[in-house]
Amino acid sequence: MFDSPLSASPYEVLGTDPAASHDELRRAFRARLRQTHPDTGGDAAQFIQVQRAWEILGTPISRMAFDSGSVAEESWRPRPARTAGGRLRTTAHGTAGGRRRADYAEAAREHAGAGADVYAAAFVRSAPWELRALLAAAIAEEQTAGAIDDLGIGFTVWHSAEIGENDVLDHVILAPSGLYGVASADLGGPVRFRRGEPIGDGVGDRTPITDLTRRMRVVARAAGVRFSGGVLILPDDDLASAEVPLGVVRGVRVAAVRRSALRPLLRSGLPGARKIGGNEVFDVRTRLTQRLRTWS
Numbered sequence: 001m002f003d004s005p006l007s008a009s010p011y012e013v014l015g016t017d018p019a020a021s022h023d024e025l026r027r028a029f030r031a032r033l034r035q036t037h038p039d040t041g042g043d044a045a046q047f048i049q050v051q052r053a054w055e056i057l058g059t060p061i062s063r064m065a066f067d068s069g070s071v072a073e074e075s076w077r078p079r080p081a082r083t084a085g086g087r088l089r090t091t092a093h094g095t096a097g098g099r100r101r102a103d104y105a106e107a108a109r110e111h112a113g114a115g116a117d118v119y120a121a122a123f124v125r126s127a128p129w130e131l132r133a134l135l136a137a138a139i140a141e142e143q144t145a146g147a148i149d150d151l152g153i154g155f156t157v158w159h160s161a162e163i164g165e166n167d168v169l170d171h172v173i174l175a176p177s178g179l180y181g182v183a184s185a186d187l188g189g190p191v192r193f194r195r196g197e198p199i200g201d202g203v204g205d206r207t208p209i210t211d212l213t214r215r216m217r218v219v220a221r222a223a224g225v226r227f228s229g230g231v232l233i234l235p236d237d238d239l240a241s242a243e244v245p246l247g248v249v250r251g252v253r254v255a256a257v258r259r260s261a262l263r264p265l266l267r268s269g270l271p272g273a274r275k276i277g278g279n280e281v282f283d284v285r286t287r288l289t290q291r292l293r294t295w296s
Contacts (some may be wrong), residue, residue: 069121094294177269178228
């Protein structure tokens with residue numbers, strides 16, 4: 001929860017200064033527990049955030065690890081590509097998060113100077129929101145790719161599918177259950193939904209569902225394929241349930257899904273979504289392979 005470039009720090013969740021003493025932190029924690037407890041009218045998502053904040057700041061060792069930035073930096077820095085192992089890998093094209101990570105690195109070095117360590121916790125936490133959002137989006141895409149990279153040879157994924165000079169569809173996934181357009185997002189905290197779009201403290205004026213379906217239409221026209229459904233992937237802590245159906249948008253069934261629930265969804269299919277099978281699977285795979293460009 002607190003390793004996102006967009007999330008509030010545990011100090012902010014507790015409403016304390018980073019220089020607060022342990023006793024001050026404890027008092028703030030107990031006060032915030034009372035304020036956010038669902039039994040007294042508080043918000044369940046905030047109540048969980050308060051508990052997680054105390055897990056990080058409640059002991060000297062865990063607090064020191066957070067203050068040093070080592071935990072966050074480890075999750076923010078680029079990771080080497082995975083090599084083939086014992087499990088059957090999903091057939092993958094393109095580099096998940098590659099476009100947005102490259103955009104982040106370029107913009108961050110313009111902001112901080114060519115020699116700056118743009119993944120240092122101190123830099124990221126103080127960077128402008130636009131930069132942190134780019135990094136958060138790249139990490140979200142990489143985490144989704146990691147969650148599905150060993151589904152097996154029956155699955156094919158195109159990461160960072162180019163739909164224009166400066167835009168990509170995060171993932172196009174062909175599964176035995178259907179063809180899905182997938183967006184990986186980090187909106188900075190728990191979200192709810194209103195009129196088919198997420199709302200929450202960190203969402204701002206973003207419209208992830210509208211953007212996802214627009215990008216899917218571009219890919220569908222370019223490759224001559226029909227999508228079974230659209231899926232918005234969010235961090236597990238940010239959704240109240242594993243899957244939130246959002247109805248039909250522009251003729252395509254759409255849902256928001258926790259990242260940990262993506263694998264079973266791809267195996268069983270999005271409820272109500274159009275199924276594909278037989279020769280159509282091979283035709284769709286051929287069309288996408290021939291006509292879809294991915295960022296590498």
